Amino acid sequence: MQKIAVIGAGSWGSALAMVLADNGHDVRLVGRRQEQMDELNERHTNESYLPNIELPTTIRGYTGMEEALGGVEAIVLVVPTKAMRETVRKIVPYLQKAVPVIHASKGIEPATHKRISEMIAEEDASTNRISSITVLSGPSHAEEVALRQPTTVTVASADDEAAKYTQNLFMNQQFRVYTNPDLIGVEIGGALKNIIALACGVTNGLGYGDNTKAAIMTRGLAEISRLGTTMGAKPLTFSGLSGLGDLIVTCTSVHSRNWRAGRMIGEGLSMDEVLEKMGMVVEGIRTTQAAYELSEKLEIDMPVTKALYSVLFNGIDPYQAAEELMGRVKRHEVESLYRS
Numbered sequence: 001m002q003k004i005a006v007i008g009a010g011s012w013g014s015a016l017a018m019v020l021a022d023n024g025h026d027v028r029l030v031g032r033r034q035e036q037m038d039e040l041n042e043r044h045t046n047e048s049y050l051p052n053i054e055l056p057t058t059i060r061g062y063t064g065m066e067e068a069l070g071g072v073e074a075i076v077l078v079v080p081t082k083a084m085r086e087t088v089r090k091i092v093p094y095l096q097k098a099v100p101v102i103h104a105s106k107g108i109e110p111a112t113h114k115r116i117s118e119m120i121a122e123e124d125a126s127t128n129r130i131s132s133i134t135v136l137s138g139p140s141h142a143e144e145v146a147l148r149q150p151t152t153v154t155v156a157s158a159d160d161e162a163a164k165y166t167q168n169l170f171m172n173q174q175f176r177v178y179t180n181p182d183l184i185g186v187e188i189g190g191a192l193k194n195i196i197a198l199a200c201g202v203t204n205g206l207g208y209g210d211n212t213k214a215a216i217m218t219r220g221l222a223e224i225s226r227l228g229t230t231m232g233a234k235p236l237t238f239s240g241l242s243g244l245g246d247l248i249v250t251c252t253s254v255h256s257r258n259w260r261a262g263r264m265i266g267e268g269l270s271m272d273e274v275l276e277k278m279g280m281v282v283e284g285i286r287t288t289q290a291a292y293e294l295s296e297k298l299e300i301d302m303p304v305t306k307a308l309y310s311v312l313f314n315g316i317d318p319y320q321a322a323e324e325l326m327g328r329v330k331r332h333e334v335e336s337l338y339r340s
């Protein structure tokens with residue numbers, strides 16, 4: 001039994017807290033709204049993020065870091081990417097000894113183009129309170145994990161022992177955890193699939209069907225692989241759970257916030273209208289900006305990302321963006337799979 005703090009009481013933080021509690025760990029779930037933590041402690045529910053789910057009574061909710069982090073042996077970070085740096089800055093002063101950190105968020109930071117593990121390491125550089133950083137990623141909608149439906153994920157770390165420790169923490173009969181040494185590939189696959197899910201949603205919103213979805217998913221995976229391998233990822237990782245697996249689950253599921261946001265944009269809503277309606281994080285929007293900037297900087301051909309960027313940030317009509325994608329110059333299918 002380990003004392004574990006899960007920071008971020010949204011859908012995914014709560015579902016992962018459930019897995020850890022099911023495994024017998026002492027779980028402290030940290031949210032930022034007192035009424036939400038009162039609901040968790042008194043009624044064992046989190047209606048705004050996991051409706052109609054009863055959480056294990058052993059999960060305790062906290063809003064204060066000092067109280068939640070006392071004596072913890074591991075920390076799981078599950079806040080939106082844009083809140084990651086600020087969250088790490090908030091936790092490190094309360095860590096009495098160096099502890100392993102596991103993150104389960106999916107994104108890349110616009111402007112710096114850093115992956116999440118790089119952001120965490122940077123924020124701990126002067127304090128050294130984090131002993132290892134591991135990412136947990138894969139095809140895993142919180143709604144289904146909370147129902148204890150069979151789910152598989154991957155954990156990756158530069159520290160092999162940290163990956164195995166994380167595998168042991170989370171693995172159970174319903175939640176199967178693999179290890180993968182390719183930290184870069186696992187983080188990039190999880191972040192970039194959200195762009196492709198948004199793009200698939202846009203095509204559905206335009207009224208296009210399964211042929212178009214399969215095209216965007218397959219060519220999307222090709223451009224994820226091109227950018228990812230240029231950034232140092234192993235090609236095989238993109239055929240795995242955190243690559244193809246997560247691409248499938250996000251592009252084809254009504255649970256996906258990215259896919260749903262894309263569909264509304266395809267139907268004609270503005271980005272602001274969509275974000276207001278969602279009320280949950282849509283990571284793919286900021287990741288589209290980051291990946292587009294990276295593709296320009298590294299001169300990687302990423303046509304789907306570029307088309308989506310023009311829709312989201314330059315006000316291009318989605319129908320026109322789709323026409324332009326289809327009208328590009330002739331290409332060989334596989335010659336440019338890993339480099340532009």
Ligand SMILES: NC(=O)C1=CN([C@@H]2O[C@H](COP(=O)(O)OP(=O)(O)OC[C@H]3O[C@@H](n4cnc5c(N)ncnc54)[C@H](OP(=O)(O)O)[C@@H]3O)[C@@H](O)[C@H]2O)C=CC1
Binds near residue numbers: 010105107
């Ligand atoms: N949902 C899923 O199925 C999966 C999600 N993920 C990833 O997990 C990460 C978290 O997503 P998810 O839990 O789904 O998001 P949700 O939208 O469900 O919840 C977001 C959580 O983050 C909190 N939050 C929002 N902004 C801030 C901030 N600035 N500082 C601190 N906390 C903040 C919210 O608090 P409040 O309620 O007070 O606003 C809420 O607890 C994302 O990177 C996502 O891609 C990965 C796999 C599966």
Ligand SMILES: O=C(CO)COP(=O)(O)O
Binds near residue numbers: 106141194257259282
């Ligand atoms: O990452 C996810 C499933 O693996 C969740 O995707 P959404 O953020 O699009 O809901």
